[in-house]
Amino acid sequence: MKYDLTFNVISNERPAAGFALLRLQRADGEALPPMHPGQFVEVEVPRSKRTFLRRPISVNFVEPDGMTLWLLVREAGEGTAALCTLEPGSSLRMMLPLGNGFGVDASRRTLLVGGGVGVAPLLYLARLMSEAGNRPTVLLGARSAEMLLQADEFEKYADVLTCTDDGSAGHNGVVTTHPAMVSGEFDRICCCGPAPMMKAVAAVARQRGIDCEVSLENMMACGLGACLCCVENTVKGHVCVCTEGPVFNINQLNWQ
Numbered sequence: 166m167k168y169d170l171t172f173n174v175i176s177n178e179r180p181a182a183g184f185a186l187l188r189l190q191r192a193d194g195e196a197l198p199p200m201h202p203g204q205f206v207e208v209e210v211p212r213s214k215r216t217f218l219r220r221p222i223s224v225n226f227v228e229p230d231g232m233t234l235w236l237l238v239r240e241a242g243e244g245t246a247a248l249c250t251l252e253p254g255s256s257l258r259m260m261l262p263l264g265n266g267f268g269v270d271a272s273r274r275t276l277l278v279g280g281g282v283g284v285a286p287l288l289y290l291a292r293l294m295s296e297a298g299n300r301p302t303v304l305l306g307a308r309s310a311e312m313l314l315q316a317d318e319f320e321k322y323a324d325v326l327t328c329t330d331d332g333s334a335g336h337n338g339v340v341t342t343h344p345a346m347v348s349g350e351f352d353r354i355c356c357c358g359p360a361p362m363m364k365a366v367a368a369v370a371r372q373r374g375i376d377c378e379v380s381l382e383n384m385m386a387c388g389l390g391a392c393l394c395c396v397e398n399t400v401k402g403h404v405c406v407c408t409e410g411p412v413f414n415i416n417q418l419n420w421q
Contacts, residue, residue, distance in 0.1 A: 167260060168198050174255045175233065181312055184282065185249035186225070187236045192256060196231045200224050202290035203266025203357075203380050203412040206236070207388040209258040210244045211251075220244045221385040221407070223285040223357075224262065226292065226318070237285040237314065263388045264411050266290075267355050267378055271297035276351040277323065278340055278366055280306040280358025284314050286380055287357060288322075295322040302326060304345055306358065310334035341365045351375065357382070367415040377415045381406045 172189040180186050191197065207219040226235035240246045251257070267290050275294065277287045284305055294301045303323040307313045310333040319325050327335030328343045336343045340362060345351070346369055356366045357380035370377035383395035383406040390408035397406050398419045404410075 166198065167263065169258060169260045171256055171258050172234070174251045174253050174257070176253055177249075177251055179249075180237075180314055183240045184314065185238045185240075185251075187238060187248070187251065189234045189236065189257075189259075190232055197227060197234055198262060200227055200234075200262040200289075201266035202269070202293060203286045204262040204264050205286075205388070205407075205411065206234075206259045206261040207263060207385075208236070208248060210247050211255065211257045212247075218244075218386050219260065219388065220248065221263075221388055222248075223380070224266075224289055225285040226289045229292075235288075237282060239282040260388060264407055265409070267380070267412050269293045269297055270353060271299040273299075273353040273376075274351045275299065275301040275353045275355060276345060277301050277303040278306070278346075278354060278356040278358070279303065280340060280362045281312070282314065283356075283358030283362075283380070283382070284319075285357070287355065288315055288318055290355060291319055291322040300324065302345065302351070304328065304340055304343055305335075306340040306343075306362070307334075339365070341369050349373065354378070356380070364420055367418075367420055370415060378412050379415060379418075380412045381410050383411075 171192040175188040178186040205223050209219050222236045225237040279287045301323045303319050304326045306328050308330045354377040363379045385395045385407050386392040388407045390405040395406040396403045399417050
């Protein structure tokens with residue numbers, strides 16, 4: 166079931182340049198509706214005369230009490246820049262929860278791979294997997310140490326590995342060159358990040374016979390499958406990422 170609700174901003178932190186972490190609660194004081202890791206919300210940009218469409222943002226985290234939702238927002242344009250400046254006490258409307266998320270599998274050795282703001286949907290997944298008795302390993306990639314996001318939060322629920330393009334933290338290089346990717350100790354990968362990174366991870370997974378799910382970040386406008394902005398070519402034909410995904414098993418995708 167989808168809801169269109171008003172939320173209040175409880176806090177707004179800036180974890181890195183160009184990013185904001187919004188903590189939100191329902192304005193009516195009720196609990197959040199059930200949400201799965203990998204689902205997303207469509208956020209109306211308040212007080213904007215030029216931003217007409219809502220912005221799709223991944224569910225970053227749901228606090229254990231079921232009352233507080235986190236959104237990790239990257240400034241990518243006028244709409245998201247406006248969201249990043251919201252003050253505590255501000256209100257905004259959101260449609261949620263949307264799309265299909267990651268499976269929470271407590272039986273397999275799982276590696277979570279996130280690049281940039283793509284780490285966002287993996288934090289909630291890490292929490293649910295840990296609570297199910299399967300503490301995952303998470304590999305966080307970024308351009309530099311300053312751009313590694315939420316590593317301290319992931320450490321509560323997962324074993325954390327890092328890599329940076331410039332070698333300023335963790336492994337020097339991209340995620341597919343990290344020893345964890347070539348060790349063979351994992352039999353499942355969940356990944357979100359830039360498309361080239363996800364395709365590279367998918368190629369490694371296919372080569373090694375590892376089950377792999379990816380969360381696509383196609384351009385979305387409505388979040389309901391009406392506008393056809395987010396269509397992806399799959400083995401079943403062209404489908405809307407917002408309704409059929411955003412999480413897909415790589416075997417469903419026509420990626421080479």
